[in-house]
Amino acid sequence: MAAKQDTLERIFKLTEKGTTVKTELLAGLTTFVALAYIIFVNPNILADAGIPKEAAIASTIYATAVATALMALWANFPIAVAPGMGLNAFFAYYVVGALHLSWQVALGAVFLSGILFLILTFGGIRQAIIKAVPMNLKCAIGVGIGLFIAFIGLKNSGIIVANKATFVSVGNLTAPEPLLAFIGLIITAALMARSVKGSILIGILVTTILGMLFGVVPVPKGIGDIMSFKLPDVSPTFMQLDVRGAWEYGIFSIIFTFTIVELFDNMGTLIGLTRKAKLMDDKGEIQNLDKALTTDAVGTVISAGFGTSTVTSYIESAAGIAEGGKTGLTSLTVAALFLISLVFAPLVGIVPGFATAPALILVGALMMAEIAHVSFSDFTEGIPAFLTIIMMPLTFSIANGFAFGFISYTFIKTIAGRAKDVSLIMWLVSLAFLANFYMRLH
Structure with missing residues (x-):
């Protein structure tokens, strides 16, 4: 036992971080309970893209376990990594659904976005992109994705349905599926309000x-x-990615969007969680941050190999951090528990879409909190932020929300006589989005 503790001490530096094995294990269990819903939600979303559900369950669990273990052993962070909400919706409902590409091509795009993210990480370009995008748009991106996810949850549950006259309307709430989804939404929200773990x-x-x-x-x-x-069985999706097909379709349309969403989502999550875990120094610097970002990039490449959408650091890790988790032993515990959950795969297969729909709606609601940081008083800032937010759900596309936000910001600022506020990178990205719109029409 002493030898095991010495090994854990050497790997995770428990004493230096002011924690113990018991605390880290309990923190890992807490994070797992908070995050385990992804085992149910992600396979249902991937199944909508045509991926066999059993393989989707396996790929979700394997990708989460491997990426989280990598975060534990490489970066020594108490942070779990799993397929990102929003990114999985973009994968299933836009890349496969709206663009009618195969899920194999979508996996190829995930793989290439992981490679691109690695290049950005190693080349220092990541910092330049993050600095170039104004804070209003960064916050608006999260809000827009939240609305998009909530819209999908409401649609999948049957709470809202298509309508020829008004485009959308309220579904038949007396039917079992939408009624149960609404009841599940109320129950889950009430549990969250009472701070029940694993709500x-x-x-x-x-x-x-x-x-x-x-x-x-x-x-x-x-x-x-x-x-x-x-x-x-993960074999139906394992290494089935079509990298060539994704490249031929166009790097900007889907690969760029995967990369940018992952970039901002992951950076914001890591900064927030490391601050909560007191892993940030007085100067605001985070030890091993580059390793954590590299982990997400490598995890994305691995997730494509297993057959699931892009992985990212999860804010639910805050539950374990609140229990005292400060090292990678917390996340290694999460990884181990995900592997153990493989034996419950038949249970996952039973869970219907209307039961996971409330999770989508509530995750979307939580992401709406970022709207408090969006300034609407300055039209040159507020209108692009508004377009970013509203165009994601209304065009059923995260990419279109990006495009309208970036393009409007660049041109509104310029026409208003404030061109100096627009960086070269923002111009390049906006022009690339315009070129993409032109290519779609022709």
């Missing part, structure tokens, strides 16, 4: 059980329907 996971399971009672979800007939020692 989203509990909400998903309660909604699924209610579905069984209503007869719209099959009731497990035995232990084999809940857990199995036969691991889910």
